[in-house]
């Protein structure tokens with residue numbers, strides 16, 4: 476059997492391209508925070524993860540430029556060897572303070588952080604428990620570990636308890652880790668961390684929260700889910716990314732110093748991959764300054780969030796259990812979702828269609844997400860377009 480046979484047989488994407496509905500890999504020609512240009516046309520960006528609108532902040536761009544000049548364009552190696560700059564260490568100290576953890580470790584992406592942290596810590600006799608809607612990088616990390624992977628239905632903490640109980644009764648004596656998204660990336664709901672932590676305490680399981688979609692804006696200082704619930708001392712590890720609110724690229728894990736020290740010397744995605752480029756590290760350090768200095772960005776983001784939730788619901792859209800700036804607009808079938816995406820795109824909105832296998836066949840959506848710097852006029856326009864297209868396609 477030819478190993479490439481599957482590639483030649485893969486025609487689905489080409490069919491969608493030929494029909495003119497292909498929504499992926501849209502080449503953005505330029506960007507000005509809340510607007511992007513694609514094919515020479517301006518689109519309002521409601522498909523980014525740039526929650527605080529920091530990608531074009533002048534202080535951040537200045538910091539990145541200064542780092543580029545001082546350290547060069549890349550580190551050309553891993554943190555472990557030649558790619559460790561003083562900037563990486565400054566960022567780790569700063570993050571540990573921000574998260575309220577003993578220590579922190581910075582990786583080159585959030586994906587690599589999950590791979591490194593989870594697969595390194597979950598060993599042969601251990602079990603790792605995942606919510607079924609956890610991000611793909613958590614699932615891949617668990618698979619890469621030598622431990623056993625157990626999944627529970629989304630948000631079903633009774634099911635988690637039953638599974639932990641069965642494990643305890645079995646007399647197995649390996650470790651346990653539960654990993655959840657703080658804010659679920661497609662649905663926008665926040666994990667019930669108080670209940671989850673109580674269960675984990677009862678069954679001696681470590682609590683790991685991936686705050687990719689919450690860091691920067693959730694909680695009084697934006698430090699994420701544990702801060703939001705005021706229970707930082709009940710979370711063992713906080714994982715996150717710099718590719719969303721922090722307007723850059725990279726990832727981090729915060730936790731006890733002994734765990735961070737261990738990861739530093741064992742996590743393969745840290746040791747065998749080049750480090751975050753200096754300009755990216757400087758971007759994140761500057762983003763932390765702005766997050767501290769400009770709390771009004773968080774306030775505006777929440778104001779926008781509630782306004783858009785109300786706006787979509789008043790129009791008759793189904794938006795699921797979201798509690799955050801991630802607002803999915805339920806659109807039903809794959810075919811209708813492609814049309815919904817295309818019509819809204821042609822009218823100047825950039826959204827993200829969510830399709831199988833990410834969701835079941837008739838549960839597609841357009842994922843919309845908001846930026847603290849969206850203007851009221853832009854938001855009115857978004858609701859207007861959604862209202863018209865939603866009616867035309869029978870979504871509402």
Ligand SMILES: Cc1ncc(COP(=O)(O)O)c(C=O)c1O
Nearest residue numbers: 584585586610612660687716718
């Ligand atoms: C929950 C979650 N974890 C991790 C990641 C990966 O982050 P990165 O883009 O830094 O690789 C994402 C990105 O979408 C995410 O949503």
